[in-house]
Amino acid sequence: MRPIDLAREHGLSAQAIRNYDDAGVLPPTTRSEAGYRRYTPLHAQALRAFLALRGGHGHRQAMEIMRATNRRDTESAYRLIDAAHVALLAERTTRTEVAAALGTLSAATPAPADCPPLTVGELARRLGVHPATLRTWETEGILRPERDRSTGRREYGPDGVRDAEIARQLRRGGYPLRQVAQFVESLREAGGTQALSAFLDAWQDRLTARSRSLLTGAAQLDAYLAMLDRM
Known part of the structure; x- marks a missing residue:
């Protein structure tokens, strides 16, 4: 031939x-x-x-x-x-863990609107990360904290806490900061659950196709x- x-x-x-x-x-x-x-x-x-x-x-x-x-x-x-x-098995396991964690977050009852916002230190302790990590996530556009008018300190309300918890789970799943920022932004634009469902479904489809x-x-x-x- x-x-x-x-x-x-x-x-x-x-x-x-x-x-x-x-x-x-x-x-x-x-x-x-x-x-x-x-x-x-x-x-x-x-x-x-x-x-x-x-x-x-x-x-x-x-x-x-x-x-x-x-x-x-x-x-x-x-x-x-x-x-x-x-590697595929590890990613499949990670996807399952992320789905469970994000599913819990999306299903959780939002914190009351009148609940005091968290400071950088308080949110860092809640997530088990260093405060500098939260500042890095802010630089990458993942977090958008408010500022206290009198002190100028960062404050994280219910939406900010949700975004930070999601970012922590995705980072544990090995996602780079750029992709985490894109996902959190799409989550904001879609109102939350729609983007979450599409994200997890697309991930599962990729795993299935690769298998x-x-x-x-x-x-x-x-x-x-x-x-x-x-x-």
């Missing part, structure tokens, strides 16, 4: 096939007398495996898995695959390994 023959199945260019070949994604090829690359069904399956792996592992990781497989270092390939599953992609990649890689075993 020619590069274009492999490319057609996936809507790729012949140059992309040559690039994957040079990168070690495909097993070694032979050349015709005229110097053209010759591909076989083994190369076609290697390409299927790589493209399927890319959906769950990402481009770089999929490339490393295929390189290890092609040099018959299956131990390294399996370690990369196992690491991806471990399926990992399974698809594993199936294609298994087919490729079976072909290698018969050689």
